[in-house]
Amino acid sequence: MNKLASKTAIVTGGSRGIGANICTSLAAAGAKVVVNYARNQAAAEEVVSRIEAAGGQAINVQADVSLAADVRKLFDVAEQEFGQVDILVNNAGVVHYKTIEVTTDEEFDRVMRVNVYGTFYGMREAATRLADGGRVINLSSSAVRMMLPTYGPYCATKGAVEQMTRSFAKEMGPRGITVNAVSPGSTETEMFLGNNESEKIERMRNLAALGRLGKVEDMGPVVVFLASEDGGWGTGQVLPVNGGTA
Incomplete structure (x- = not known):
């Protein structure tokens, strides 16, 4: 499958979980992949090694997406190594499960800077x-459409991502650039499983019409579809990938 042959993709937060699967899926479709990481270089190198072992091309680049200068550097390195960038996947994100009442200024600022500012900085670079x-593909969350306690600050960030997706789609349409968001449900990632008690995990599993949590392998193919010509007529959309949770 070479739907993305000759294309270059940047994936933020590509070293683990959903991001890592997106990286390997894009590479399997023929894209050259820039695997971004913030701190875990070893995990990013492992993703690159898997891609290269399968015959693909990839590099890892450290950048903190909450910093505008780092996002510019990410594009700079991608262009130096692979030429013009064709695909941006804004996947990097952090979770925050606390009630609004007890969320500190510092906690709210952190989740906003990574989830909202990081996506904004990526789209702003992509604009030029x-x-x-x-293709621009942003990661949202199906939790946005659910009334879940302790998800308020996190859902606020993902709601912002969805609205920026719609506006940016209108702005980029004249250049034939599509902008969409993928909205996973609860997924078996280190981030989700490590930040929730077993009772809550079971409750989220039972909310899905298909009766299970998502797997990271459920997400990559959807991103490949949106990044390819097959998904070229969809833009400004939020695509739920959640097993019928919301």
């Missing part, structure tokens, strides 16, 4: 540096 006909 992405190839015509390119």
Whole structure:
């Protein structure tokens, strides 16, 4: 499958979980992949090694997406190594499970800076540096459409991502660039399983019509579809990938 042959993709937060699967899925479809990480270089190198072992091309690049200068550097390195960037996947994110009452200023600022500012900085670079006909794919969350206690600050960030997705789609449409969001449900990632008690995990599993949590392998193929010509007529959309949870 070479739907993305000759394309270059940047995936923020690509070293683990959903991001890692997105990286390997894009590479399997023929794209050259820039695997971004913030701190875990070893995990990013492992993703690159898997891609290269399968015959693909990838590099890892350290960048903190909450910093505008780091996001510019991410595009700089991608262009130096692989040429013009065609696909941006804004996947990097942090979770926050606390009630609004007890959330501190510092905690709220952190989740906003990574989830909202990071996505904004990526789209702002893409506005002038992405190839015509390119693709921007943002990661949201199906929790946005659910009334879940302790999810308020996190859902606020993902609601912002969804609205920026719609506006940016209108702005980029004249250049043939599509902008969409993927909205996973509860997924078996280190981030989700490590931040929730077993009772809550079981409750989220039972909410899905298909009766299970998502797997990281459920997400990559959807991103490949949106990044390819097959998904070229959809833009400004939020695509739930949640097994019928919401």
